[in-house]
Each structure stands twice: as structure tokens, then as C-alpha cells.
Amino acid sequence: MTLARRRFDALIIGAGGAGLNAALQLANANLRVAVVSKVFPTRSHTVAAQGGVNAALANVFEDNWHWHMFDTVKGSDYLGDQDAIEFMCREAIPTVYELEHNGVPFSRLDNGRIYQRAFGGQSQNFGGAQAARTCAAADRTGHAILHTLYQQNIRARTHFFDEYFGVDLIRDDDGAILGALTLEIETGEPLLIEAKTTLLATGGCGQVFRTTSNAHINTGDGMAMALRAGVPLMDMEFFQFHPTGISGRGMLITEGVRGEGGYLVNKDGERFMERYAPNAKDLASRDVVARAIVTEVKEGRGCGPNADHVLLKVDHLGEDIIAKRLPGIRESSQIFAGVDPAVEPIPVFPTAHYVMGGIPTDRLGHVVIPSSDGSEEIVPGLYAAGECACVSVHGANRLGGNSLLDILVFGRAAGQQIIDHLKDSPEHRPMSDAIIEKAVSRLSRWEQEGEGISVRELRDEFRKVMEDHAGVFRTDEIMSEGVEKVKAVREKLKDVRLGDQSKVFNTARIEALELENLIDIGMSIVLSALERKESRGAHSRPDYTERDDVNWLKHSVYFQEGDRLDYKPVQTKPLTVETFPPKPRVY
Amino acid sequence: MKFFVYRYNPDVDTAPHMQEYDVEVTRGMMLRDALMEIKRQDESFAFRHSCGEGVCGSDAVNANGKNMLGCTTPVVELKEPVNVRPLPGRPVIRDLVVDMSQFYQQYRAVKPYLIHKDPLPEQEILQSPEDRDKLDGLYECIMCGCCSTSCPSFWWNPDKFHGPQALLQAWRFLADSRDQATEERLDDLEGPYKLFRCHTIMNCVESCPKSLNPTKAIGKIKELMLKHSI
Numbered sequence: 172m173t174l175a176r177r178r179f180d181a182l183i184i185g186a187g188g189a190g191l192n193a194a195l196q197l198a199n200a201n202l203r204v205a206v207v208s209k210v211f212p213t214r215s216h217t218v219a220a221q222g223g224v225n226a227a228l229a230n231v232f233e234d235n236w237h238w239h240m241f242d243t244v245k246g247s248d249y250l251g252d253q254d255a256i257e258f259m260c261r262e263a264i265p266t267v268y269e270l271e272h273n274g275v276p277f278s279r280l281d282n283g284r285i286y287q288r289a290f291g292g293q294s295q296n297f298g299g300a301q302a303a304r305t306c307a308a309a310d311r312t313g314h315a316i317l318h319t320l321y322q323q324n325i326r327a328r329t330h331f332f333d334e335y336f337g338v339d340l341i342r343d344d345d346g347a348i349l350g351a352l353t354l355e356i357e358t359g360e361p362l363l364i365e366a367k368t369t370l371l372a373t374g375g376c377g378q379v380f381r382t383t384s385n386a387h388i389n390t391g392d393g394m395a396m397a398l399r400a401g402v403p404l405m406d407m408e409f410f411q412f413h414p415t416g417i418s419g420r421g422m423l424i425t426e427g428v429r430g431e432g433g434y435l436v437n438k439d440g441e442r443f444m445e446r447y448a449p450n451a452k453d454l455a456s457r458d459v460v461a462r463a464i465v466t467e468v469k470e471g472r473g474c475g476p477n478a479d480h481v482l483l484k485v486d487h488l489g490e491d492i493i494a495k496r497l498p499g500i501r502e503s504s505q506i507f508a509g510v511d512p513a514v515e516p517i518p519v520f521p522t523a524h525y526v527m528g529g530i531p532t533d534r535l536g537h538v539v540i541p542s543s544d545g546s547e548e549i550v551p552g553l554y555a556a557g558e559c560a561c562v563s564v565h566g567a568n569r570l571g572g573n574s575l576l577d578i579l580v581f582g583r584a585a586g587q588q589i590i591d592h593l594k595d596s597p598e599h600r601p602m603s604d605a606i607i608e609k610a611v612s613r614l615s616r617w618e619q620e621g622e623g624i625s626v627r628e629l630r631d632e633f634r635k636v637m638e639d640h641a642g643v644f645r646t647d648e649i650m651s652e653g654v655e656k657v658k659a660v661r662e663k664l665k666d667v668r669l670g671d672q673s674k675v676f677n678t679a680r681i682e683a684l685e686l687e688n689l690i691d692i693g694m695s696i697v698l699s700a701l702e703r704k705e706s707r708g709a710h711s712r713p714d715y716t717e718r719d720d721v722n723w724l725k726h727s728v729y730f731q732e733g734d735r736l737d738y739k740p741v742q743t744k745p746l747t748v749e750t751f752p753p754k755p756r757v758y
Numbered sequence: 759m760k761f762f763v764y765r766y767n768p769d770v771d772t773a774p775h776m777q778e779y780d781v782e783v784t785r786g787m788m789l790r791d792a793l794m795e796i797k798r799q800d801e802s803f804a805f806r807h808s809c810g811e812g813v814c815g816s817d818a819v820n821a822n823g824k825n826m827l828g829c830t831t832p833v834v835e836l837k838e839p840v841n842v843r844p845l846p847g848r849p850v851i852r853d854l855v856v857d858m859s860q861f862y863q864q865y866r867a868v869k870p871y872l873i874h875k876d877p878l879p880e881q882e883i884l885q886s887p888e889d890r891d892k893l894d895g896l897y898e899c900i901m902c903g904c905c906s907t908s909c910p911s912f913w914w915n916p917d918k919f920h921g922p923q924a925l926l927q928a929w930r931f932l933a934d935s936r937d938q939a940t941e942e943r944l945d946d947l948e949g950p951y952k953l954f955r956c957h958t959i960m961n962c963v964e965s966c967p968k969s970l971n972p973t974k975a976i977g978k979i980k981e982l983m984l985k986h987s988i
Contacts (some may be wrong), residue, residue, distance in 0.1 A: 210806075210808060210814075210816065211816075211858075211862070211901075213814070213815065213900070213901055214808050214809075214814040214815060214816045215814075216808070216809065216814070218809065218813050218814050218900075219809050219811065219813050219814070228881075267882075268880070268881055268882055271882040271883060272874065272878050272882075272883065273871075273872060274871060274872030274931075274934070274936070274937075276890065276893045276897045276934070277882075277890075278887075278890060279885050279886065279887045279889075279890040280887070281886075281887060282884075283884030283885055283886050283887075284881075284882060284884065285882050308897075311813075311898060314813055314898070314900070315897060318897070319871075319872075322870050322871035322872075323871050325866050325870065325871060326869075326871045357851055386808040386809040386810065386814065387807055387808045387809075387810065388808045419786075420786070422810070422811045423811075499813075502812070503811060503812075506812070506830050506832075507786070507811070509786075625801065626801070627797075627798055627801065669801075670801055670802070671801050671802040673767055673769035673770060673802070674769055675767065675768050675769050675851065675852050676804050676851050676852040676853075676855050677804070678797075678804045678805075679801040679802065679804075
């Protein structure tokens with residue numbers, strides 16, 4: 172079979188914040204860079220980030236990166252790697268300034284500096300008073316950042332392959348990654364992109380759950396590509412449920428609402444967070460608030476006719492603040508919940524939001540295969556950044572405002588690392604037909620005709636299983652059943668058939684490929700979760716209620732081959748400062 | 759609820775046709791939910807969509823003659839039967855999926871990026887809240903294309919007239935106190951087509967799902983041009 176081929180210095184798969192910030196570095200260095208995205212770049216899910224990006228600019232209150240680092244380590248429930256966290260919190264400051272210079276329309280303070288708001292889990296002076304560290308463009312910060320990065324890439328003449336789907340990585344016998352097979356969605360034709368380096372920046376996988384704040388496109392394509400190329404996924408049991416999704420719908424109401432002074436109440440009108448987090452209250456870490464809401468509802472203090480949600484009260488902030496700082500969530504609440512938050516409270520319930528785990532990388536963006544002795548083997552030619560990667564800076568629970576930060580800092584770092592690498596490696600490695608065959612077979616599998624299960628049917632079944640068996644509270648019984656059910660779903664995948672075999676813009680074919688990705692990832696989540704016998708961050712087990720630092724202060728590493736789990740130690744040594752040793756985590 | 763949906767698959771159809779579907783309406787159902795339900799019934803139906811909350815701009819369609827976002831339009835607000843068609847004036851790739859390349863080219867043509875020529879400060883470039891307020895109503899554009907594809911001037915000259923979306927963005931940078939390329943931006947907009955094909959029909963304002971006002975922005979550009987030419 173003759174495949175259309177293109178050659179580039181660098182290939183980037185995914186055009187959200189991480190991919191575009193990496194692309195910008197590369198294009199500005201005059202390298203030949205191709206960005207492949209299954210949607211037009213400004214449709215990437217970074218666009219939906221609301222609240223903001225953390226950086227210790229100290230524009231509102233005194234602040235420094237070391238305090239930010241402490242909050243992030245504590246927020247991670249001590250599972251984050253402290254070298255990477257130090258790097259991120261230091262880099263946050265120049266990264267945000269660079270974004271501003273690139274044109275991001277940040278909201279402003281009276282003195283003309285970037286507006287910063289309070290967010291959950293933030294403190295001054297290592298656990299002291301509330302900090303205001305989240306740089307915001309109203310409540311549309313992700314939109315403002317994504318559009319700006321795309322705009323600057325236009326200026327830098329980055330080469331985009333819009334609406335191309337990444338099918339699989341091309342890996343040679345030495346384990347090096349030589350590029351990827353892609354599918355042009357418009358024509359249905361495959362295109363092989365050869366590249367000296369490949370960066371996975373494909374974002375999250377929230378679509379594994381039925382109720383999620385994530386977009387239709389968040390199907391974890393890059394993570395699944397990595398798995399199939401023999402790369403493990405790390406810490407996949409840690410999935411963040413954002414406390415305030417619109418009840419029954421899942422759309423996000425930013426933590427910025429509580430940062431601006433909004434608070435949660437149960438059916439008795441009680442500010443229940445005072446019981447769960449006496450100091451931080453509504454601005455405790457997300458895992459803490461999500462569990463509190465689920466507990467309130469479980470114990471019969473939920474609101475509404477079905478007592479299935481709590482209320483987020485905002486009206487006391489007044490029309491002005493709401494119009495100026497929270498215009499987007501006002502619009503969303505009106506459209507999707509039918510309430511104007513300036514008048515009535517918003518019905519909310521936790522929604523699947525963010526995967527802390529992902530493709531293991533070092534802080535320079537290299538994809539690494541960790542082993543249990545703590546050593547790491549770099550996968551030649553492969554990089555990852557953003558939500559699909561796990562550096563790990565979020566550990567067991569990510570702080571609000573650290574996600575935009577992660578994608579920008581590590582997207583940029585990966586871009587710069589690739590520039591350095593390309594200086595020393597001017598040649599493409601040879602690519603044989605045999606190694607392309609495996610990727611091609613992933614496409615031809617869907618050409619099988621005949622009767623079978625539909626993609627939609629299995630997708631619905633799978634997402635329900637994940638919601639029922641990998642949610643906020645997890646027991647051995649629930650999880651074991653979940654593993655069996657996901658295995659059964661994986662078996663059924665063989666019997667799924669595509670009825671529509673046409674070529675042009677066949678979204679059914681794309682959804683079939685996405686379903687394979689989702690199921691591969693779902694397995695990594697349920698298996699890693701079943702095995703972790705402790706409660707840490709977002710992973711909460713009623714049968715093992717305590718954090719167990721003796722046995723479980725370590726990263727889970729899931730390999731697809733044989734559904735094997737391994738573990739690697741947490742890096743507790745920062746780059747320059749002292750270690751933050753594990754402490755009980757109270758807010 | 760009855761839907762008539764524009765169907766055309768170049769692989770199998772010689773001509774487009776409207777196909778009828780019945781969708782059971784659920785509480786809070788948006789047009790996008792209805793289209794997803796139609797795809798459930800018929801996997802060969804193609805349309806773009808992603809975020810489901812009106813920020814990614816993927817799922818602009820024409821329903822009952824008006825351009826709108828599927829994900830923020832409650833079906834109960836639409837008159838039955840609902841006629842759903844691709845955005846007008848763009849070549850159809852398949853079903854509701856249209857070719858937006860000319861729309862994106864027009865966007866690129868206005869240099870939609872901040873140009874700051876002075877040496878950069880170590881920290882942020884300062885901007886007063888009042889100056890920042892001038893960007894409200896401009897930067898929120900989601901590039902869904904509802905405006906430009908409802909504009910008769912854009913239908914007529916999509917290759918020469920920038921269209922309301924691109925011009926709104928042109929003004930977004932002209933209005934930014936940090937931008938230092940006013941002269942070249944205004945020079946680039948000279949001529950009978952790029953800017954001046956706007957005849958203030960205002961379909962763009964009516965169709966914008968984010969309540970932005972491209973016509974007003976175009977007026978501001980013209981005002982600024984006048985000021986600069988004196």
C-alpha cells in the first residue's frame with residue numbers, strides 16, 4: 172500500500188494550550204513544525220477553562236513561588252514530584268508575563284497590573300491566610316489564552332493540519348518514535364507524518380465518564396496511542412471530580428465563583444463546608460469539596476425534588492461583580508440551569524473533570540518509562556505535555572488554576588527541549604514498511620462489514636460502567652466489579668461494526684477509533700484504582716479511609732501488555748529548596 | 759418533535775435532500791442534543807460539535823432559516839417542524855459540515871495578533887481597567903461563523919470582503935492599548951472591498967450567539983480611519 176507521506180522536523184499532535192505553546196517556540200526558532208488537530212485549533216478544550224492560571228505575581232497580596240509550591244505539594248496529597256512542582260511554580264511567573272506580552276486580554280487591577288483572584292487550596296506563607304494567585308481574563312481565561320496562542324502561531328507561520336485524527340504512533344524496533352499515522356477527516360485518507368520528534372498534547376479523557384465537564388473530543392487519544400506503543404500510563408486512578416458542575420448536565424461552574432465569594436448550601440440553607448474544612452471552607456481543595464457535596468446528598472441533605480444536588484449561592488455578590496467577573500457562568504447558568512445567579516442559587520453536583528495521571532514524562536517533556544527502582548528510560552523521539560502527560564505536578568489532586576499553568580509551562584519546556592534535541596539530531600531515522608503496518612491495521616479493522624454492536628451502544632454501556640464503578644467513592648467490591656465489566660466491554664469491542672463505510676467526513680469512523688481509545692484508558696483507571704488500597708487526594712476508598720505513606724507514597728504505572736501494574740517512588744527532593752515532608756492534610 | 763435535516767454525502771448521493779427524523783424531546787434539550795439523538799438513530803449523519811456549552815464554536819448550523827449554535831439553542835424555542843441546514847453560502851462537505859477555509863483565510867488576513875513594537879517590560883505591559891474594558895464585546899468571539907455566513911456581502915464576495923468576524927477581530931486589536939500597529943492595520947483595510955463592503959445590514963448582530971456586535975466594530979474602524987486621514 173502506498174501511503175501519502177509528509178516530513179517535518181517536529182510533529183505536535185493536539186492544538187490546545189500545550190501543543191500551541193510548544194508549536195510557538197518551534198516556529199519562532201524557524202523549525203519545520205506540523206500541528207495535527209482533530210478539530211480546528213480554537214475548538215480545543217483549553218477554550219473552556221474559566222477561572223484562570225496560577226502564578227505568584229503578588230499583584231493583590233504578597234506572594235512568592237515557594238508558597239505556591241507548598242500549596243501544590245499539599246494539594247497533591249504529597250504524591251506530586253517536588254522537583255517538577257518547584258520548576259512549574261518558578262516558571263509560572265515568566266510564563267504568565269510572556270502570555271500577556273503575546274496579547275492575552277487579562278482583566279486588570281486599578282494600577283494596570285493583571286487581575287488575580289482567590290482560588291481553592293491557595294495560601295500565603297505555607298498554609299496561612301488565603302492567597303490570590305489566579306490570573307484571570309474574566310471567567311473566560313482559557314478562551315483568551317487559546318485564541319492568543321493560535322493567533323501568535325498564525326504570526327509565526329506554524330503549519331496546521333486541521334481536522335486530522337492521530338491514529339497511532341510509528342515505533343521502530345529500537346523503541347524510537349518516528350512520527351504518526353494520521354487520518355484526514357475530510358477525505359478519509361490516511362497521511363503518514365514522519366518527524367524527528369513527536370509531541371503528544373492531546374489533552375484529557377473525561378469522556379470515559381457519562382457525566383463530565385469535558386468536551387465530546389476529550390477521548391484521551393494520545394494516552395491510548397502511547398499505551399499501544401508500549402508506554403505505560405501513570406497514576407490513572409486519580410481522576411478529579413470538579414465540585415460544581417451544573418446538576419444533571421455536567422457543565423462547569425468555575426471555582427472562581429467561590430473565589431469571588433460564592434458559597435455552597437444544603438437543603439437546610441446550611442453552609443456545610445464549615446464542617447468539612449473549618450478554615451478554608453468553600454475554598455478547600457477540590458477533592459475535599461466534591462466529597463463533602465456527595466456526602467451531604469447521600470445523607471439526605473440534598474436540594475431539589477430528588478434531593479440530588481446542593482446550591483451555589485452567588486446573589487449576595489451583587490449585580491456588578493457578577494457582570495464584571497463572572498459573565499460567562501451567568502450565561503451558562505441561564506442557558507443550562509434556567510437560573511440567573513444574580514437572583515437565584517445555582518444547582519450543582521460534582522462532575523468528572525480532569526485526569527491527574529497520564530503519560531509519564533520528566534520535567535523537560537521527554538516521555539519516560541519508569542521502573543520500580545526509580546530510574547527512567549527515555550523513549551527516543553517522543554514527548555508529551557499537558558493533561559495527557561503526568562510529570563507529575565498534580566499528584567493525587569490538582570489545584571484549580573494549576574491546569575492552565577501545567578499546559579503552558581510544560582508545553583513551552585517541551586518545545587524548547589525539542590529545539591535543543593533537533594540541533595544535535597539533524598537526520599530522520601529510517602522507517603520500514605513493516606512498522607507502519609500495525610498502525611494501518613488499526614484503520615483497516617474498521618472496514619469489516621456485517622452485523623454487530625454499534626459504536627454508540629458500546630460507548631453508552633462503557634461510560635455508564637465507569638460512572639458506576641470509578642466515581643467519587645470507591646470500595647473493593649465496586650471496583651472489582653468495575654474491572655470485570657470493563658474487561659467485558661473490551662471483549663465486546665471485537666464485535667463492534669461500522670455501518671457507514673463512506674470516506675468523506677465520516678464522524679462515525681472517528682467515534683469508533685475514539686471508543687477504542689476510551690476503553691484502553693478506562694482499563695488503566697479501574698485497575699490502578701482497585702489496587703491502590705488507601706485514600707489519597709481524589710482517590711477515596713471507604714474501605715481504606717486513611718492515607719498510607721508507608722506503603723503507598725508511590726506512583727502507579729500501568730502497562731497495557733498483560734494489564735500489568737508497577738510502581739515507582741515519588742520524587743520528594745525539590746531542585747533547590749527543602750523537601751516538604753508529608754503531613755496530615757487539613758484545610 | 760419533527761426535524762428535517764439536510765443530508766448530502768458525496769460518496770453516495772448525487773444531490774442533497776432533506777431527511778425526516780423524529781426526536782423525543784427531553785427536559786432542557788438543546789438543538790445539539792437533538793442532533794446527537796439523530797446521529798444515534800442514523801450513524802451516517804455528520805455534523806461538527808464539541809464542548810456543548812457555547813465556547814468552542816464548532817456546532818453553528820442554520821435552523822429554520824437562522825444561524826445559531828446547536829448547543830445553546832433549546833429545541834422548545836424552535837418552531838416545529840425544525841429545518842436544519844448547513845451554514846449558508848459555504849461549500850458543503852457532507853450533511854451539516856461546511857468548508858470554512860475562506861472564513862479562516864479572512865481571519866488570518868487581518869493580522870489577528872497583538873503587535874507590540876517597543877521593548878517588552880520585564881513584567882506585564884500595564885493596561886488600565888478602562889482600556890481593558892474596550893476589549894469587552896470583542897475578544898469573546900468563538901469563531902463559529904454564524905455572523906459571516908449570514909452576511910449577504912460575504913456571500914457575494916467571500917474572497918475579497920473580510921466579513922464581520924474578521925473585522926470584529928481587526929477592531930479587537932486596533933482597540934487594544936498595547937497594540938502598536940494602528941497605521942499598518944488601517945492601511946491594510948483600505949480599498950473598496952475588505953472593509954467597505956459592509957452595508958450595515960446587521961444580520962451579523964442578530965445571529966451572533968455571544969451577543970457581540972460586529973457592525974458597531976466596523977463603524978469604529980471607519981471612524982478611526984476618518985480621524986487618521988484628516
